[in-house]
Amino acid sequence: MNTSITSDQLFRALKETLTMVGFSLFFASLIGIPIGILLVVTRPGGILANKWVYGILNPVINVVRSLPFIILLVAIIPFTRLIVHTSVGTSAAIVPLILYIAPYIGRLVENSLLEVNPGILEAAEAMGATPFQVIWYFLLPEAFGSLILTMTTATIGLIGATAMAGTVGGGGIGDLAISYGYQRFDTFVILVTVAILVAFVQGIQSVGNRLARKARRES
Amino acid sequence: MIELRDVYKTFERKGVSHEALRGVNLKAEKGDIFGVIGFSGAGKSTLIRLINHLEKPTRGHVFVDGEPLDRYGVKQLREARKRIGMIFQHFNLLETRTVFDNVAIPLVLLKKSKKEIRERVTELLEFTGLSDKARNYPKELSGGQKQRVGIARALASNPSILLCDEATSALDPQTTRSILDLLKRINEQYGITMLVVTHEMSVIQQICNKVAVMENGEIVEQGNVLDVFGDPRHPTTQNFVRTVIHNEVPGSVLQTLNAEPESRLFKLKFVGPSASEPIIDGLIRRHDLKVNILFANMTEIQKTTLGHMIIQLDGAAPVIDRAAEYLAGQGVQIEEVKSL
Ligand SMILES: Nc1ncnc2c1ncn2[C@@H]1O[C@H](COP(=O)(O)OP(=O)(O)O)[C@@H](O)[C@H]1O
Ligand SMILES: [Mg+2]
Numbered sequence: 377m378n379t380s381i382t383s384d385q386l387f388r389a390l391k392e393t394l395t396m397v398g399f400s401l402f403f404a405s406l407i408g409i410p411i412g413i414l415l416v417v418t419r420p421g422g423i424l425a426n427k428w429v430y431g432i433l434n435p436v437i438n439v440v441r442s443l444p445f446i447i448l449l450v451a452i453i454p455f456t457r458l459i460v461h462t463s464v465g466t467s468a469a470i471v472p473l474i475l476y477i478a479p480y481i482g483r484l485v486e487n488s489l490l491e492v493n494p495g496i497l498e499a500a501e502a503m504g505a506t507p508f509q510v511i512w513y514f515l516l517p518e519a520f521g522s523l524i525l526t527m528t529t530a531t532i533g534l535i536g537a538t539a540m541a542g543t544v545g546g547g548g549i550g551d552l553a554i555s556y557g558y559q560r561f562d563t564f565v566i567l568v569t570v571a572i573l574v575a576f577v578q579g580i581q582s583v584g585n586r587l588a589r590k591a592r593r594e595s
Numbered sequence: 596m597i598e599l600r601d602v603y604k605t606f607e608r609k610g611v612s613h614e615a616l617r618g619v620n621l622k623a624e625k626g627d628i629f630g631v632i633g634f635s636g637a638g639k640s641t642l643i644r645l646i647n648h649l650e651k652p653t654r655g656h657v658f659v660d661g662e663p664l665d666r667y668g669v670k671q672l673r674e675a676r677k678r679i680g681m682i683f684q685h686f687n688l689l690e691t692r693t694v695f696d697n698v699a700i701p702l703v704l705l706k707k708s709k710k711e712i713r714e715r716v717t718e719l720l721e722f723t724g725l726s727d728k729a730r731n732y733p734k735e736l737s738g739g740q741k742q743r744v745g746i747a748r749a750l751a752s753n754p755s756i757l758l759c760d761e762a763t764s765a766l767d768p769q770t771t772r773s774i775l776d777l778l779k780r781i782n783e784q785y786g787i788t789m790l791v792v793t794h795e796m797s798v799i800q801q802i803c804n805k806v807a808v809m810e811n812g813e814i815v816e817q818g819n820v821l822d823v824f825g826d827p828r829h830p831t832t833q834n835f836v837r838t839v840i841h842n843e844v845p846g847s848v849l850q851t852l853n854a855e856p857e858s859r860l861f862k863l864k865f866v867g868p869s870a871s872e873p874i875i876d877g878l879i880r881r882h883d884l885k886v887n888i889l890f891a892n893m894t895e896i897q898k899t900t901l902g903h904m905i906i907q908l909d910g911a912a913p914v915i916d917r918a919a920e921y922l923a924g925q926g927v928q929i930e931e932v933k934s935l
Contacts, residue, residue, distance in 0.1 A: 495687035502647055503701050503752075504676035513700065517691050593691060593732050 379564035381556055392466050392547035396538045400473035407478040412485025423507050437479040445476050445537050469546025481530045488522035521592035528584025532577050597623040602655035604641050615641040617812040628782055628789045630799040633809030639792040643760050647679045680749030684761035686741040688733040694744050695729040701751040719747040739770035759791045775801045796839045800896055808832045821896050825866055842903040844890045858909040864928040865902045874925050882918045884910030
């Protein structure tokens with residue numbers, strides 16, 4: 377089969393995808409996990425119920441989440457420039473990726489934490505645990521297995537979003553597929569990139585599942 | 596010591612208010628095992644959750660060991676809660692932690708040293724018969740074992756009060772008995788005051804010395820278990836007592852009754868020592884009459900026997916009168932009944 381890309385190009389794209397996924401996952405988690413915790417503890421009836429915090433955070437997340445990634449990408453270019461001093465390239469793609477995936481992680485974390493048996497939180501409160509202790513010793517450990525799956529889902533969502541990051545010259549596997557495979561009818565590139573993405577997603581999901589089972593003592 | 600003084604609790608939900616507790620007064624002295632019994636929805640859980648202030652009273656006061664919890668701030672309240680243990684119907688253990696770590700949690704919250712934690716947890720596991728389960732996870736335990744973990748955890752911080760909300764309701768009768776024995780042992784050994792909420796009269800019968808009967812957010816009857824069991828006044832109490840003390844004459848016996856129109860029927864009730872005396876034997880020896888025991892039941896409550904009996908006396912009227920006087924003189928509560 378004829379192809380116009382070199383293996384160097386492929387490796388560079390691979391590296392770019394991993395960079396984008398890795399960095400944005402890290403920073404988005406730093407933002408998203410606390411958001412998820414905040415949503416759970418400040419919701420009505422939560423251990424730190426707070427009308428204001430919840431009442432503001434909740435709709436703001438909905439608004440950000442309702443924006444398609446491609447719109448977000450373009451809309452925040454000035455902000456991106458402010459943060460990374462450029463609006464093109466891999467690092468410029470990371471900023472919108474973080475902004476896109478952090479609220480998503482927030483929601484997923486919220487759902488995971490809400491699954492924790494309320495009886496356990498009641499027991500914690502009856503023991504005289506402080507709100508921090510409730511979160512640290514009861515809520516997070518009990519939700520740990522579910523949180524692993526949450527992060528798995530977020531990572532896979534992120535891989536999908538990086539494909540669109542090519543639009544701002546972010547590069548990566550997805551960009552390769554679009555600019556060579558789709559625009560230049562290079563079937564080989566399509567096949568290889570699809571295979572790589574499928575392998576990524578499969579690998580991440582099965583590692584996630586295994587870790588989650590272990591955390592839940594189901595092994 | 597636990598005291599509720601004229602406590603009201605109203606829940607507001609979507610504009611509809613519901614009075615879960617209506618003027619509850621209750622006092623459990625140090626060392627009491629105070630039972631609260633009632634049907635589902637009576638307000639028992641609400642009552643028990645007021646004691647450690649998981650729920651705040653709408654009106655009235657709650658005292659624990661003389662401390663006015665309703666006047667405490669968050670911090671003081673957290674400290675006070677460490678002196679109040681609680682166990683639950685569904686155990687509420689951390690599924691991702693071993694038995695050892697579950698029991699250790701209250702001590703971790705108290706920031707005790709590793710060594711102190713190890714010693715205390717080992718001691719508690721031994722006391723509750725779980726030493727060989729220290730490394731297991733809750734999933735691997737039976738219901739009874741899980742409740743033992745719950746009990747060990749509740750005792751870890753050396754509380755003076757233990758609250759039990761339907762602690763045996765998810766367990767089979769045999770396991771229930773062993774958990775109740777454990778609670779009794781804790782009460783006797785450490786003098787911990789307990790408040791036990793249940794819908795099962797057998798729980799009250801086996802371990803409580805005082806009981807309150809709840810209905811629709813009110814306590815309809817309370818007192819020493821023996822008094823309440825011996826002489827239940829409120830219809831709800833009578834219903835509950837009937838679940839453990841059967842004082843009904845079987846139908847088959849009733850049918851044979853009409854055959855002897857001359858005879859008279861008496862209901863006897865005896866408490867304590869008189870129950871074990873050979874009263875009936877004395878009755879027959881001293882009086883010239885025929886004694887027919889239609890029904891007899893003995894129940895042990897608080898190491899005291901409570902007896903119920905229905906007898907049919909057949910003989911001359913004055914003899915029967917004298918026989919009734921004799922029984923009353925023996926400390927038996929006697930009551931003539933016209934029909935059953
Ligand atoms: N948080 C709550 N909000 C609204 N109603 C409640 C709440 N907790 C309990 N109730 C109501 O109060 C009543 C008493 O409930 P509860 O104390 O749980 O009864 P029990 O434990 O005796 O079954 C019930 O009618 C219940 O629906
Ligand atoms: Mg209840």
